[in-house]
Amino acid sequence: MAVLRTAALVGAVLLTGLGAGLFYSYACSVMPGLAQVGDRAFVDTMQRINTAILNGWFMLSFLGALLLTAAAGLLQWRGGDRTVLLWIAAAAALHLVVLIVTGTVNVPLNDRLAAAGAPDSLTDPAAVRAAFEEVWVRWNLVRALASTAAFGCLTWALALSGRTA
Structure with missing residues (x-):
């Protein structure tokens, strides 16, 4: 069971x-x-990025991180160290923040950007960009901070679990 706990963590x-x-690099x-680019180029590029990111590799890290954190917590709860479990629980809560922000802010903004149409057909690409960019960037920073904090919590949990194994 200890090997499975460690592997999940x-x-x-x-x-x-x-x-x-990923969120940090954005x-x-x-x-x-x-x-630094013009409005049409911005809209075009973000539309393309938002389409390209919907792939298995992204989903593996985005959803897999939460699932493995939950699995690590469950395995820790069933016979591991309670201090390690607290750090895993903190990471899980931070993962939920990322998931909620993504689902309630960033994805709806991405959907509205896609619904705006092709950049060449936009009559006012500056308005489309203005309705998207500032809010998306602000909430991506929240995702970057929350996911980095989750990473730190899990790294500390792993370090603690190594001391108690």
């Missing part, structure tokens, strides 16, 4: 790190880079 750490890195490079 290592998997949760790895997938959470991938997700945190916050510190992708969105600042796109802030």
Whole structure:
């Protein structure tokens, strides 16, 4: 059982790190880079990114991190160290923040951006961008911070679990 607990926790750490890195890279490079382009290019690029990101690799890290964190917590609850469990629970709560923000803010903004139509056909791409960019960037920063904090919690849980094994 200890090997399974450790494997679930290592998997949760790895997938959470991938997700945190993704949101971090948007916050510190992708969105600042796109802030420098024209409105049509911005809309076109974000529409393409929002389509491209819907793939199995992204879903593996995005949903898999939460599932493995929950599995690690359940395995820890069934015979592991309670201190480790508290750090895993904190990470799970932070994962839920990321999931809720994504589902209630970022995805609906992505959907509205897609519904705006092809960038070449937009009469006012600046308005489409204005309705999207600032809010999306702000809430992506929340996702970056929450997922990075979850990564830290899980990393600490893994370190603690190594000391008690």
